[in-house]
Amino acid sequence: xxxxxxxxxxxxxxxxxxxxxxxxxxxxxxxxxxxxxxxxxxxxxxxxxxxxxxxxxxxxxxxxxxxxxxxxxxxxxxxxxxxxxxxxxxxxxxxxxxxxxxxxxxxxxxxxxxxxxxxxxxx
Numbered sequence: 001x002x003x004x005x006x007x008x009x010x011x012x013x014x015x016x017x018x019x020x021x022x023x024x025x026x027x028x029x030x031x032x033x034x035x036x037x038x039x040x041x042x043x044x045x046x047x048x049x050x051x052x053x054x055x056x057x058x059x060x061x062x063x064x065x066x067x068x069x070x071x072x073x074x075x076x077x078x079x080x081x082x083x084x085x086x087x088x089x090x091x092x093x094x095x096x097x098x099x100x101x102x103x104x105x106x107x108x109x110x111x112x113x114x115x116x117x118x119x120x121x122x123x
Contacts, residue, residue: 006111009078009086009100010037014049014118016091022052029119034060039085041077043070045096049087061085071099078111079103 012034015024034056042057043066044050053064066073074086088096097113104110 004081004109006109007040007078007080007082007084008114009074009084009111010039010114010116011093011096012085012087012116012118013093014052014087014089015120016089017048018091021089022048024120025052026119026121027052027055031056031060033116033119034085037085038083040082041065041074041084043067043074043084043086045070045086045088046092048089053087071096072103075100075103075111079107079109 014022037060039061042053042061042064044053044064045067050064050067057064065077070086071088074084078084086096097115100111100113104113
């Protein structure tokens with residue numbers, strides 16, 4: 001039997017559409033902030049998150065791994081030992097975090113979840 005330790009799940013919170021969406025993200029500062037993060041899998045939950053993630057593919061991570069059922073896919077990957085980054089707009093963040101709480105409650109290998117804030121442009 002192989003002992004499997006869960007990976008880490010980092011959630012990157014982005015401005016929602018009512019807050020100006022991803023146009024308000026300071027991409028230069030975001031690249032610097034995420035430079036040390038080396039996720040094995042990257043996902044995006046929602047349209048704005050997907051657009052921004054695709055912009056970051058190549059310089060920060062090699063691929064965007066999942067966009068459909070991204071919260072479940074991110075959790076499953078982390079539960080199986082992979083470090084995962086999931087981009088989510090703030091207007092969808094509550095539903096995603098509730099999903100992770102439910103999934104963590106149903107497993108023996110609790111996945112640690114870290115919330116990160118995308119840096120925003122000033123004014």
